[in-house]
Amino acid sequence: MELVEIFKAFGDETRIRILNLLRNDEMCVCEIETILGINQSNASRHLNKLKSTGIIDYDKKAQWVYYKMDENFIKEYPLLYEFFCKEAEKDSKCIYDLKKWNELKKCNLGCKEIEKDKENVLKQLGRVQ
Amino acid sequence: MELVEIFKAFGDETRIRILNLLRNDEMCVCEIETILGINQSNASRHLNKLKSTGIIDYDKKAQWVYYKMDENFIKEYPLLYEFFCKEAEKDSKCIYDLKKWNELKKCNLGCKEIEKDKENVLKQLGRVQ
DNA sequence: TGCTTATATTCGTTTATACTCATATAATAC
C-alpha cells in the first residue's frame, strides 16, 4: 500500500476513533455506530476505507461482521502502530470512547437491543465519566 | 497539535516528497519547486501547511527562506519520524527526488540561475538515473 | 416461504482540500 494512502486513512477523526476502539477489541458495526454516535452508512464507509487500505480486517459471524486490526498491518508497520496507540492513549476523545465501550459491554446488550432502545442507550453512555 | 492534523499533513504526496527532501537537508523554496516540478505558489502553500502543523521550521537568510525539519517535532514524535524515514527510503519517487537534489547540488546553481534556465535544468534533472 | 436484522452500496449534496493565476510583501542590489 502506498504510504500516502496510509496517512490519508489515518487522517480523519472518525477513523482515528474507530482504530482506537479496534486496537483493544474486535467490534461489530452497530457497536461502533453507537459509541461514535454516527449513522450506519457512515460507519460502514469508514470501515470499508480502513479495510481497503489494509489496516483492519473482519470476521463474518452469522449476520454480524466483526472488525479488528489487521495483523499484517501491525507486523508490517509496527512503528506506526505503536505511535498511533501511544497517541490514542493520550487523546481525550479516544479515552472517552473506550469508557463508553466498557459501559456498553457491561450492559451486555445485543445489536438489536441497542438499536431498539438507541436513544436511551446513548443517553446512558452520555453520562459516563 | 491534534493527532488527526499530523496525519492530514502527511496525507498528501507532494508534502511527503517535501518532507523526504527536508529529512536530509535544509532547502529553499525554489529548490523544492524545481525538484518536485511544481509552481512556486503551490510549493509555498504546502510548506506553510507543514510549518503550521509544527512538522517543519525555517530560517530566513537574506531573501531566502530555508526550510528544515522542526527539531521539536522529531523529539516529540520520534516513532512517527522513524516510520516516515524508513518508508521514504523505500519509496521510488522519494529516492528519485533525492537523486535530483544531488544533481542540483553538483551544478552549484543559485536560485536565480535555476529560474533563468529552468527548462534546461529540468531537462538535465529528467536524465538522472 | 416471507420477515427481521446487520451491513453494504448508490446517489445527490455539502464541505474540505489542492491548484492556478495574479498580486502583495520583503529583502537586496544598483
Place this chain on the structure above:
DNA sequence: GTATTATATGAGTATAAACGAATATAAGCA
C-alpha cells in the same frame, strides 16, 4: 529612490472526501 529576486497570499476554480437518506444484499429466523 527603482529594479530585481524570493516568497507569501488572495481569489476563483477544480477535485476529492465526507455525509445522509434511501435502497440493495445477505444471513438468520418464524
